[in-house]
Amino acid sequence: MSDRASARAARRANPDYRILVVDDEPDLERLVRQRMRRHIRSGRYGFEFAGNGIEALEKLAQNRDIDIVLSDINMPKMDGLTLLQQIPEVNADIRSVIVSAYGDMENIRTAMNRGAFDFVTKPIDFADLQVTIDRTLKHLDEWRAALASRDKLVALQNELDVATKIQQSILPDKFPHAEGCEVFGCMEAARNVGGDFFDVIRLEEGRLGLAVADVSDKGVPAALFMMSSRTLLKGSAVGVGDPGAVLSEVNDLLNEANDASMFVTVFYGVYDPATKVLTFSNGGHNPPLVVHADGSSEELALTGGIALGAIPEFEFGQASVQLRPGDLVVFFTDGVTEAINIEDEEFGLEAVQALFADGEPRSAREAAEMILQAVRDFAGEAPQFDDLTCMTLRVADE
Amino acid sequence: MNVQAEHHDGVLLAKVEGRVDSSNSQDFERQLQAAIGDDVGAVVMDLAQLAYISSAGLRVVLLVAKTLGQRNVSISLCSLSDPVQSVFEISGFNRIIQIYDNQADALAAAGK
Structure with a gap:
């Protein structure tokens, strides 16, 4: 066999699409092979033949690659309409085209009800048959592409579940009891x-x-970036001490390998219960709110910082605030202030401040949970686009 | 969200409209990169019609600024609305990207 001939034989042995023709008319095989010879030779179609429904099911069980079944209705042993019902049990991914007598609407309707994709009428017009086959194959390709993207979506969903698990696993769920203050956080x-x-x-x-x-x-890259940010921050917090120096060090470490230009906004403060002084450095994060016992509140000053990971060798400044008994510091992320309702309005910082205007004393936990509940009530049916995080530090009353 | 490009004497002016958040930040990056192309001398982003930008959007601005910096192409922003201005101030990105009050000032500085 010449190279070209063997290449052709290989294509014929492995066609793009396989079609099973089911008919008790023995001459049909010769006719199909003759009329479709060009497509058979090019390797686009490969044909298999069966004489009745039983034989067809046997072929389908043997050959998992069949894409289309083209079946007559009236046949011995098992007719075409019964075959239609059986096909999905063997392979749900197959499309069927029924061959019926011209004008036999009752059988055609039954066939369509049983899941036939299309029909052609006898005597077979081969040009029409080819159009029908190509349309069916196009539908099949789209169907398979949709299945593939659904599988991808499921994979993506798993990936995002992983991200959420990473995130949840690192959040503290126990809060230290320190002298004269309490802390609570939720996300x-x-x-x-x-x-x-x-x-x-x-x-x-x-x-x-x-x-x-x-x-x-x-997603997962962000969750991993978050993971390393948190670990580096914890390490620096214990080792370095001063908030400005801590953020400067974490920033340099995060910049070492950050091709994706990810960044993390961080507010980091050190609270000393003995002096009630909070020393802090703000790395591009929403400034926390200090709520006083009388219900008034103000934001903590910015300290000239920038989001961590954006540029290396940045000197982060720091500032201090003297807290009073009964003061509450509310740390949060922009998911709180930028939550939107169905009218596309933002919750905003003023709404957070208004929650405390009554001057009612609240524990750290009550305050944090009240804020998240207020955001949920405000957002209503609007989808939540961003994480909501709220952490509170409550200085004990005198 | 939409990015429109205009050319002013070798300066690319990219006008950004709408909201940029994590749902469309990838599209924002594609549109911005396409608008900038390969042979501009300077880029000015006019954010007058940008209603909102989340941190995912800021990341795109940072990424583009870094890439342009490596090519020695300057980038600046102009005409920020108050909410957007405050996002840039809080994140500290106003320290690494030049921001102008209006388009004329930004174009004049970029054209030099």
């Missing part, structure tokens, strides 16, 4: 997100490191 993850975290770090001499952060993107 409500948006579906398919892995961006926010908060942390409470025990430092020397009873001081507490308090961090809240928001990674710029979503």
